Amino acid sequence: MKIQLFYPRTIVGCGAHNDIYWPLTLLNITAYVKNYLHDIEINIWDGELYPNNDDLIKKLDHHTAVVGVSCTSFNYPHALEIAKEAESNGSEVIFGGLHATYYGETILKNRPYVHAVIYDKGEKAFLQYLTFKDKSKVQNLIWRDGKKIRKNSLGKRISLDELPSLDYSLLELEKYFENHKKIYPDFPDKPMSAMTHEGCPKRDKYGPCSFCSITSSLYFRDTKKFWNFTSKAVEDYGFNYVKDWGDSLTGNKQFLEQLISARPKSLKDLSFSVYDNLSDINQDAFDFLKKLKVKMIFAAIESANNEILRKMNKQTTKEQMYKAIKLISKNNIPIFTSYVLGERGETRKTLDETLKFAQDIREISDVRVSNGSPMAILPGSPNFERLVQKFPELKNQDLLDLTFLREIWTKHFCPDIYDYKIIEEYAEKIGKLGDHINRYGWNFLKK
């Protein structure tokens, strides 16, 4: 049996992987399924590596039995184009990902060419989909039973430690390496995407940020297994740098300490880039990060106004973040900063405060990327639910115009900002402060 998995490119700005890192979820699903089904062929196609969606559609093969598509709110129009074409080829089409998780039943109602949707995590559900004749037994599946749309119950999630070794030969590795080098020429040249943990310690304790739609639960890996897994990948593919996609490594200092002490000698020079909640960074946490050989820190600042930060549920303050950034800068570690503009009650004054903060940080730090984004109102996030209260029909629209959503959000929740374009102007000014311009999920800037 032949299976193709697609991660379509975003329709606006750049995607989360930004053509330098691969879609790890698809690689995980492939490894899990192939561990049980040895006689299947699976390909992974990452749209971020292709200039447009038509080029990706050309990768569809008429002999493919099942086409899986990973959907985000940013790539969804492209996902639909792929699905239509795949279905007309005679393939079964199954959607997964955060957008499909939110809109599963609506997708099946509105899109006859999509056969089923997997909500939540996909590894076990996809294996069951391929092997169970009775679809009512497949966990996390939304499917058509005659004219009815059924939603099966949520099954047990597979932890990162239950995954077998990943098959990196399925990826166009050289393309990722080449693209990474263009942005980070002074970094090790063979980055590897991995996860030391899944989920966000801040979200686990205090709930999501107002714009966050991620649903994974918190799980820190068995450190021995993590290093075994990494050693094998380094040995087989020559990776020399780890991009850790876990949401905040410093959110569990005990784990971080264990991770460092379990590190094998053979990997002592392997460096990392990590996400960190700046409120977790103090001297102790920083010493651990240095021991791990962290080469870059992804720091989500979002706003420099404490009231806006409170509304975002960031659980930190401008002062705390500035202190953490000073510590990072003193140690000459480059940072990737991000700012989210347009929280409830945002005004020109709060935008000015955030812009000034971003400029101050530029003065004291090695800012590789200063990513200013107008807030995306993502399905599943608390702010999306706030918008749904005013526009209930959004619940039934799987195809969203994200710019329109930002415009109506600004009109209703940021009444002092009379024109959404003002938010884009600030995002542009902040974006230009970094060495490299990154337009995550929006399109105003020209490269």
Ligand code: SF4
């Ligand atoms: S946006 Fe980041 S810090 Fe906030 S809840 Fe989501 S993962 Fe955690």
